[in-house]
Amino acid sequence: MFHAEITRRTALRGFGTILALPWLESLATNSGIAAPAPSGPPKRLAFLYVPNGAHMADWTPSATGKEFTLPRILEPLAPYRRHLNVLSGLTCDKARPNGDGPGDHARSLAAFLTGRQARKTAGSDIKVGVSVDQVAAQHVGSTTRFSSLEIGIEPGRQAGGCDSGYSCAYSTNISWRGESTPNAKEIDPKQLFERLFAGKDSRESAIAAAKREQMRKSILDFVREDAKRLKGDLSANDVRKLDEYLESVRELEGRIERFRQPVDPKLSAGVTKPTGVPRDMAEHLRVMADLLVLALQGDLTRISTFVFANEGSNRSYASIGVPEGHHDLSHHQGDKAKQEKISKINRFHVEQLAYFIGKLNAVKEGNGTLLDQMMIVYGSGIGDGNRHNHDDLPILLLGGGGNSLKSGQHIRYSRETPLTNLYLSMLDLFGARADKLGDSTGRLSGIV
């Protein structure tokens, strides 16, 4: 553990120096981003997911309002209490069977940001709905280099079934750009780094870089034409696949057109390029969080999802003294020892969340910090892993939302309040107003 910590620090030496860089001071001009709106730095969204529910006894504060004691799992967030809302009683109804039988894990991740019931299929016609991050991305995505960023630390399962007749696409993907098109997530920090900082050779001359971009553009032109012509010879699902392809072409073309200059080297200066996937889970989560902070800070994206582990994940947490599988443990049957271990895993995850929040808080931006501009949802689509209930979910809302969020409270909502109501409120603040998202019934009170 100690060793791993040292390694990570060594690897990421230099992050501290960049964090002092004020927002857009140099980035805006250098990266070809339009000058910031007079209203100041933009708001950003992040959705962080943890699987298998939580040990709610150690999660939910006993008091509501502003005067509450942080329970054990949430303790690591104490320094950021001012920016924390604990939202109790929210429900993800579409994670329930609603006649579809077993498969809570797959459904939970699929429904968490979509509020829609995943179609029960092992893979013939996957369908759920567009997720909130993508609703936001479609609204403002073209302003930034990446309309959204999807990251995680676990690859998809490589064989067999994932959950009771549901395709693995549901239990691995949280972000859905179309109702049948999940956004695959990046789990390798090295790949993420190269993607964010374009993997460009710093010695490449501006002329060479421009030529390269020009070439890419003409290649994309070519393949778009290919796809368009091909479309005429296809039907049904084939057309859907080609539409996915065409949309992706458009996205990349837009990126090349709008962002002719490479990312400001100041942003990644001093950051040692990660060499691969760290063995230690905490280190892995933190390196990914570091890179996400950079991406948000440099305004490479304003929207992100971060899956701490796939839903139903049975990985072992040996490094914190819990060698058993997470999912196996979550069916604890009231066994105190198992609940204790679940609680430990939950707290471990929140420690990593706190690390992420801390990093955001250390970035100065405008008159405040990057955290002030953030709206971060952290939680699970399952309440108690043993009962597999989807009401009273463990949900946190963090960040200042551009000084528009009321924070520092524990709010208990009435039963069956849809989680998607929270998202509608967030979309309002983000400037991507929507009338409905999945099973939403309105806006969430108490946070604005």
Added chain:
Amino acid sequence: MRNVRAMVVLISLSACAAVCAQTPPVRPATDSYVANVQPFVNKYCIACHNGKKEAGGLDLTLFRDTASVVKSSANWAAVKDRLDAREMPPKKHPEQPTAAEAKRIVEWIDREFARAIAATPRSPGRVTMRRLNRDEYNRTIRDLVGVDFQPANDFPTDDVGHGFDNIGDVLSMPPILLEKYLNAAESIVTRAFEGEAAPQVTRRFGVKELQTTTAKTDVVDVRFEKARWLAVAGTVFIECDIPRAGELIFRVRVAPKNLNDKESLRLAFRVDDKDVRTQPFRSQNNNPNILETKTTVTAGRHKIAVALLNPDESDKPLREKRGAAITWIEVLDPPLPRQRPAYDRIMIGNVKDESKDRANEIFGRFAFRAWRRPVTQSELGRLVSLYELAIMNGATFEQAIASGLQAVLVSPHFLFRVETDRTPDRPDRSYSLNDWEIASRLSYFLWSSMPDDALFQLAKEGKLRDGSVRAAQVKRMLHDPKAAALAQNFAGQWLNLRLLASIQPARRDFPSFDESLRIAMQQETEKFFHSVVVEDRSVLEFLDADFSFLNERLAKHYGISGISGEAFQRVMLTDGRRGGVLTHASILTLTSNPTRTSPVKRGKWILENILGTPPPPPPPDVPDLEETKEAIAKGTLRERMQQHRANPNCATCHERMDTLGFGFENFDAIGGWRSNDGKFTIDASGVLPDGKKFSGPAELKKILKSTKANEFRRCLTEKLLTYALGRGIGPGDRPTVEAISQTVAANGNRMERLVLEIVQSDAFLRRSLKQ
């Protein structure tokens, strides 16, 4: 999975479908379900299978008529199974139906299903255009450019559907992936053009091989190493043959001796008695240094020398003079020209020719192979335009070609396996695939890669629609080394072998488990699968066989002596215990918990992957087994499991799973043989639902092989068909699955036959228009 499950039951009924269909269906005034089944359901089932309890995930109140039952065939296949085996209602249920009552319901389900099958139009089905998955991308690039770059290792993992990662519908194309494809295309072309530097040969000449020009030099010790002593005017040299002209590097390890603070040695480095470089030399504490010199030489014999230019003219004894001690001279031959096999393969035609015509020729060949079909004139024209645009922008010939090649690799024609819609040529609104499409279906099925030249040639000649030509190709392809892909990708997923990589047996309990054992386990199963394929063995040998492939590590693990070395050997198994995938350490390990075996997981694995009858998942609210020390002391795993089978909610499914799983209890959680578990003797006996008794894995395997052959054949056919087609198996495929598994049964259960029957099926050779 549930659909697949239903399929198995339905298929078994399809034989009777024809018979049943002859009886004209009687349409009773009231719905048949309401009249014949609902009263039974209400009396015996509804107490648990209702909307509230939903035992086993089944809510029977949702069914109101026959149509709704038929629509939900998966659930009702399960109902039928349970009733038939008299597993439901549970023994504890207060009301028990008579055998005749249960039989009546079973027959009703049979009849309605048969009617439904007969009414289902038979169809070749329609696979959604498949994107190449990561593995296919890597292999296709390897075969296309001739170098195994493995560019797809950086891509996000592909999602799995129907148990496999090559399912068209699930393989989506988000922007991140297109971004990766763009990058990969660029790096593939760059690497192909740059080529790979050949490794350089280094030769070192030690003190014994170093010659001197002067007799006064001799050998001294420098820090425990022998060195040539150069203290008078003269050289230390070697003569050696240089294989080719080019830049030669030579290095000299040298230590100054007897120098004072102000002195330096002046050394000259010479080739064929000419100074290449001279330099003053001193070092801290007179430590040895390695000095490197580069020069251009011709091929042939050369003299390489170090000279001392400022010898000590004093009359000190030789050993005390100022001088240089030379330990060795190293020679790096001029490098071989860069190897560019991929470049040579792509850049066909005259190297000096940089005309548009040559561009045309290069694109024509490359796009044809990459897109796996003839390229149209207009497509070629567009590629050439791209090339011309690049030239206009100041690109060199190669750079301009590179842009076209990249476009080919990012085009949907490369990334997807395109099968365009055509006019149907049969009343079922399906059309037959063309030769090119068949070539790709064959190559991606058996090799996970593009067709080779032989397949392309046959396609060009229009011969792949000929059944006997296809049969010959299947034989050829299965014996090609590329068929290893079938073991890695199909068996890797069918048997869940790929999951082995993420299994972590607890170190405390299984200290002998390590990476080399894990790898050996995986290899055994892959090699075994491959041997069944290439030796055209009976598929039933997957269940039980008298041979396997072991190396020393794995043989030791199995307690088999006489196998040495890392290489795998074919080993005859004589004890009846081992043999067949069920007793491979790989499978036994990936179906265990970190600390102990899991008869449940083993039984479930058999039901899912061998018999094709997966059990429903457990209800969420189930107690786990107690793992505390006291609990373990209380009894064997079997005794402890009895406790939770006492729960009627669990009993039914667990009877089926656990009985099978306990049959393999003689294998520990990493597949080692054992007779005891802790202080308890292993009891690996059981009684299957049909009353057959067994004791131990050898007997259980024999029973499975003799009595479950039908189920297994169907299961394997379905899995292999799913993999071959890249889509889930639907109702229209039922007759296909049944026909194939019957033909395989009638032909000695041969593996090749199974592959061949799939390749010759309508589902493989035809495609339905949009339903």
